[in-house]
Amino acid sequence: DRVGVSEPTVARFCAALGCRGFREFKIKLAQDIAGGMPFLHQDLSAGLGLEADGGGPGTVPGAVLAGKLFDRTIATLMQVRNNLPAEAVDRAADVLAAARRIEFYGSGNSGTVAEDIQRKFFRLGMPTVAYTDSHVYFASALTLAKGDAVVAVSSTGRTRDILDAVRNARKAGADVVALTRSGSPLAEMATVSLVADIADDFDIHSPMTVRIAHLVLGDILSIAVALRMGDTLQERLKRHDRAVDAHVSENRLPAGDS
Numbered sequence: 725d726r727v728g729v730s731e732p733t734v735a736r737f738c739a740a741l742g743c744r745g746f747r748e749f750k751i752k753l754a755q756d757i758a759g760g761m762p763f764l765h766q767d768l769s770a771g772l773g774l775e776a777d778g779g780g781p782g783t784v785p786g787a788v789l790a791g792k793l794f795d796r797t798i799a800t801l802m803q804v805r806n807n808l809p810a811e812a813v814d815r816a817a818d819v820l821a822a823a824r825r826i827e828f829y830g831s832g833n834s835g836t837v838a839e840d841i842q843r844k845f846f847r848l849g850m851p852t853v854a855y856t857d858s859h860v861y862f863a864s865a866l867t868l869a870k871g872d873a874v875v876a877v878s879s880t881g882r883t884r885d886i887l888d889a890v891r892n893a894r895k896a897g898a899d900v901v902a903l904t905r906s907g908s909p910l911a912e913m914a915t916v917s918l919v920a921d922i923a924d925d926f927d928i929h930s931p932m933t934v935r936i937a938h939l940v941l942g943d944i945l946s947i948a949v950a951l952r953m954g955d956t957l958q959e960r961l962k963r964h965d966r967a968v969d970a971h972v973s974e975n976r977l978p979a980g981d982s
Contacts, residue, residue, distance in 0.1 A: 751802055807919070830886070834839075869896055
């Protein structure tokens with residue numbers, strides 16, 4: 725209506741850009757906008773919105789900041805979702821569900837992600853541990869054997885310490901599930917990879933959307949494994965919840981205490 729053209733014209737325009745329809749065009753447009761802005765953050769600049777807000781140097785209106793970062797994160801998750809092969813998810817879940825022991829490796833921000841995912845698997849009653857110290861996971865990988873598994877998290881897939889540890893794990897006979905970039909050395913080395921190809925930056929002002937994408941991939945894996953465990957897991961989780969509730973009740977302070 726605003727540009728004075730018919731719906732078939734819009735459809736032909738989208739097709740001319742290589743899109744299957746208007747919906748795909750909207751998604752690609754959002755991804756392009758999210759990935760094309762400069763330093764500080766790809767969606768922000770230090771003076772954004774100052775005139776309207778009346779703020780001082782270096783400030784950004786809260787509504788503008790929140791809106792752009794949410795939009796950026798949503799576009800990133802849509803990008804990962806649209807490029808995530810279902811067969812890779814199934815294969816990774818099968819590997820982890822069959823594992824006797826699972827170790828989670830990551831450094832820096834990726835180490836925080838590895839610890840978060842490990843806590844989800846820990847609740848499933850599986851023998852798991854997360855290591856973020858490169859010397860520790862290098863040595864630990866040497867102790868693994870066939871039937872064990874590693875989940876290696878690396879946004880670049882090129883961190884030397886992670887690659888060395890994964891190489892140790894593969895030589896020991898363990899399977900490796902990688903959360904990383906496609907075509908990276910880690911992706912090539914792993915048994916199966918769930919990839920997040922995100923043009924992220926590492927400036928202090930960045931929300932690190934690749935970290936959020938990896939957290940979601942970890943959720944997908946833990947739920948997929950939980951579903952494979954069936955009724956046995958459900959009974960275990962019920963017992964876990966009852967025990968936690970009882971523990972909280974016993975340690976609750978009397979009314980009026982602080």
